[in-house]
Amino acid sequence: MGRILVTGATGKVGRSAVALLRRAGADVVTASGATGDLRDPGTLPLDGVSAVQLVWPFATAEGAREVIEAITRRAGRVVYLSSAARREHEREIERLIAETADEWTFLRPHAFAANTLRWARRIRAGAVHGAYGAAAMPPVHERDVAAVAVRALLDEGHHGAAYDLTGPETISQADQVRIISEVTGIPARWVEVSPDHARATLEADGLPPEAVEEVLRAQADLVPPPTPATSALAEALRTQAESAHRPVPVTSVVEEVAKRTATPFRQWVEEHVEDFRVPVAAPTMPAARMHGFGDASVIHLDTVRTPEPGPGQVLLEVAATSFNPSEIGLRSGLLPEVFRVEPPHTLGWDVSGTVAKIGAGVTGLAPGDRVYGMTGGAAAGYAVVPADALVRAPRRLPLADAAAVPVAGLTAWQAVHEHARVTPGQRVLVNGAGGGVGLLAVQLAELAGAHVTATASPRSTEAVRRLGADEVVDYTAAPLPRDMDVLLNLIPLADESAAELAGLARVTVSIATPIEGGAHFVMRADPGQLARLAELIDAGELTVEVAETHPLSELARIHRRAEAGDLRGKVILVP
Secondary structure, eight states: OOEEEEESTTSHHHHHHHHHHHHTTOOEEEESSSSOBTTBGGGSOOTTEEEEEEOOOSSSOTTHHHHHHHHHHHOSEEEEEOOTTOOHHHHHHHHHHHHHOSEEEEEEEOSBGGGGGGGHHHHHHTEEEESOTTOEEOOBOHHHHHHHHHHHHHSSSOTTEEEEEOOSSOEEHHHHHHHHHHHHOOOOEEEEOOHHHHHHHHHHTTOOHHHHHHHHHHHHHTSOOOSOOSSHHHHHHHHHHHHHOOOOOOOOHIIIIIOSOOOOHHHHHHHTHHHHHSOOOOSEEEEEEEOSSSSGGGEEEEEEEOOOOOTTEEEEEEEEEEOOTHHHHHHHTOOHHHHOOOSSEEOOOEEEEEEEEEOTTOOSOOTTOEEEEEOSOOSBSEEEEEGGGEEEOOSSSOGGGGGGSHHHHHHHHIIIIIISOOOTTOEEEEETTTSHHHHHHHHHHHHTTOEEEEEEOTTTHHHHHHTTOSEEEETTTSOOOOSEEEEEEOSOOOHHHHHHHTTSEEEEEESSSOOTTSEEOOOOOOHHHHHHHHHHHHTTSSOOOEEEEEEGGGHHHHHHHHHTTOOOSEEEEEO
């Protein structure tokens, strides 16, 4: 066997193939973006080449005939890395090779285990949101595919073969996330969402719409049928599901051709632990920026350069940010003396994420650390944050959910402990308990030993009562109680409503509309208090509830819904 050319040598299969070929003593030359352009066959290093491993990295077969003919004029053997999906361009390339090559072998791998790396950011965020979590497949290790390719390149007897390649076990998407979490030690789970929600997330990740539809169709086909039917309708639905279900059979090609045991998925994860734990900053990132002051139409999802941390700063891979109603005021141009921003401005104050890089002089934090805090410009893929503004994120929460805490949690803490100074036995009225601040304030007041009465709309009553309120008043149907020790007002009020609340309690604290005779304050960032909140969460004494999770691309729509009164509880947004 003469020289062997490996194209796509920097890819996941190509790197392994080159290593295995060299270990076998083969004379290997490579072609990648830097050496050899598949769009220009004249640049390929074909002198003395007798066999080629061909990877065609393009979405169409345009230009493939010229490349394949140039290869087959020089090399007698071609091993083509196709796919089990056999997309239109892959079928065409297979046809061209079969027409022109003296010897050919097609490799048709099913899902690569390495495809789960696309979840790495979500794993670090604590939750992978997707449709069809039950979709099951046998993920294959790229090294096993390379091992089969090497035998087809070096040995006789593989001409005309089309090998379907799989791993040794069929595993659902949800179980893949579970295994990754177990091996890496990162708390993460699969969260089932609708296909429409999954479509928006995949498109936000940069997949072209046609690729998104292909992925969702394939996943739907891999969902097993339901359990045995118990009615005629259920039997009809089960039969329909069985006819649509096309399970992927596990093959023995790796064992038979490469003479090695196919690698289990868990072992693949063990080899890639750091790829999941430590983020690698991309050169560009998404950023939800306001390009002027006005309605929600000024918010756009832009692609901008990823920043670098300066002295005393860290670059944080953002797991999530959360929506705060005060951002409507910022976006609308209200209180410019408070917000002091100039468009284009990246929104977002709450942040949770994984440290990607540290700047000079930073101690106590390292890449891979899971943290949360407050910063400007959190509604992006990455954020540069002063290191001293961050603390360790609660371990009990998915990292993304921790983004629901900073603004709401600090506001509630400071209202209860600094301004109202709630003590055991006091009667505390929390007005607006169903919001993000209110649900935390109810719990903090209860932890302080108070008897808590909360006002909430009927749709929030259950959550408020579950989180510790002793009494819940439906403010739409009943008057507010009087002669309280403490009133915490957490919602904007009309002048006449503010006047009605004056005098209800001996101590009044408002974070929104000032109330005569009471204290009014604006929350401040306090990492020490954030650390204390994390301790309470990890101890199971403080519950954080996230009402909705959306891709960052939905931020403008969330602003519109908030202005229409269509939001309840905390909403987080993930890049």
